[in-house]
Amino acid sequence: MTGAPRAGTAGRGRRPGPTETREAILAEAREMFADKGYDGTSLRAIARAAGVDPALVHHFFGTKEGVFVEAMRFPVDPSVVLPRLLSLPRERLGEAIVRTFLQVWGDADRRAPLLAMLRSAMTNERAAAMMREFVTSALLGRAGAAGGDVPHLNIQAAVGQMIGVMILRYVLRVEPMASAGEEELVALVAPTLQRYLD
Amino acid sequence: MTGAPRAGTAGRGRRPGPTETREAILAEAREMFADKGYDGTSLRAIARAAGVDPALVHHFFGTKEGVFVEAMRFPVDPSVVLPRLLSLPRERLGEAIVRTFLQVWGDADRRAPLLAMLRSAMTNERAAAMMREFVTSALLGRAGAAGGDVPHLNIQAAVGQMIGVMILRYVLRVEPMASAGEEELVALVAPTLQRYLD
DNA sequence: ACTTAAATTCATCACATGATGAGTTCCAGT
DNA sequence: ACTGGAACTCATCATGTGATGAATTTAAGT
Structure with missing residues (x-):
């Protein structure tokens, strides 16, 4: 017997086979x-x-x-999603945004990095800076470049609405917000966004 | 000399004089x-x-x-503020709520415990539980008891809107939200609340 | 004046954290 | 077959954490 390493207690050194x-x-x-x-x-x-x-x-x-x-590989690329949203007929923007949010956040794998970002930004200055940067340049910048006549303050109010809802739904998990259906939420908050972005 | 304790390096034991x-x-x-x-x-x-x-x-x-x-002595007692708000004419509710929020959060001393709560609730389960409890019983409970016919989901959408705005304004400090004036914000988000609570 | 209690620091414990350097085992290119 | 590098663990450091028990000084209660 050539002192093969025990199976359970893998010791030092590289493991055989491919590595993931x-x-x-x-x-x-x-x-x-x-x-x-x-x-x-x-x-x-x-x-x-x-x-x-x-x-x-x-x-x-x-x-x-x-x-x-x-x-933190972001699960949603604003340079892809935003143009798609902005090319929609104006009166359906609110609904489209809410649906996009709910879809991304509804999938645990895509939600993870967003939640991580949000949670970290609350107490860590570096993470907060990343998120601030994201909101200002990725969102405001691009929305402005697309011939947007919407004031930045309005856009931020809309972002705030979505952030708040996501916190209640996925961080605090308060009912009934936590288990409300997609249609219900669209009907509720889409008009708000619509108003901010008109 | 009776070895009086040095003034700078206060040693052990109780300090003379009243204590604060x-x-x-x-x-x-x-x-x-x-x-x-x-x-x-x-x-x-x-x-x-x-x-x-x-x-x-x-x-x-x-x-x-x-x-x-x-x-965490809360700087705003819901059992005082809420009845005052709810006794207002329905059509001024949105504005009154926004003004109340901005006032409380505008004062650093009263903002501190709220920020603490919010920040802690994001990563600490116990703090999250406190805040959940606050939202459900202090807000929903009381609002319901006051003969409110407003669905809980609507109230939470309104709460979400305010939380989101406060985060953008006081945690992430994105511009222009961070330095927007009271009137500006009232004009912007009061109608949203009004719609949720009608 | 005497005694109890409060205010304050000091010296520790046991443990968790992020980081580093060195050692071992395996894979891939020659 | 040989060799450089990649994967992987071990031992260890310096530091920070929440907590505790004892020692000392002052204030209050009688």
Whole structure:
């Protein structure tokens, strides 16, 4: 017997076969950041969840912020979605936006990075800066460039409405907001957006 | 010379004169909780800010949660404000609510506990529970009891709108929302609330 | 004046955190 | 077959965390 490494207690060194550990770590990281925010998530907890030594996380991503940045691949590209929305007939804009939000947030995988961003931005200045930047340049910038005559303040009121609803629905999970149906919510808040953006 | 304690390096034991340290600690705590949320604020940081030994914080409040609870004396009593709002003529409700929000949040001292609550609720389950409870029983309960025929979902949409705006204004501090005037905001979002609550 | 209680610090505990450097095992290109 | 690098763990550091118990000084109650 040539002292083959025990199966259960995989020791040191590279594992045989192809490796997908990096992706596994990222997946766990996304989930934990979404759940606890940047500051509330520890490298070691991520490593533990991925069944891996903390140093490996470091090996792949260098620093905690490195993990965060990689984990934040946005699940919705504004440069794709916004033009599509803006090309719609004006009177259907409100409804289309609400539907888009509900669809993206309704899917756990696409919701995770958004939740992570939102949670982290509340207590971490760096994350807040990212989100501020997103709101101002990705949204306001593009909407303005598209021949928009809508005041920035109005756009932000609309963004605020959506952020608030998402918080009540997915962070605080208050009823009945948490389990309201898509149609119900569209009927309720689409007119609000419509009014802001007219 | 009777080895009188040096003035600068106050040593052990009680300080002469009347004592207001407890309040000082609470004040710093409120500020830090508002700034960083529950998890982001450390007992030691509070103590440092108050110029006091960490153990003293413990002496007064027992545990970190104890500090939080004491620091969260709500600066607005729903059982006072809500009836006043609800007794107004229906068509001025939206405006009155927006004005109330802006007033309370405009004052740094009254804003602090609210910000603390909001920030903490995003990452801390216990704080989230407090806030959920607040939304459901303090708001929905009371509004329902006052002969309100407004669906809960509508009320929550209104709450969401206000939460979202406050986040953009006071947490992310995006412009122009951050420095918009009271009248401007009233004109913008009062009609939204009015529609939800009609 | 004496005694109890409150206010305050000091010295610790046990534990979690992010980071680093070195060692081991395997894969891929030659 | 050899070798460079990638994957992976271990041991360890310095620091920060919430909590506790004892010691000291002052204020209040009698």
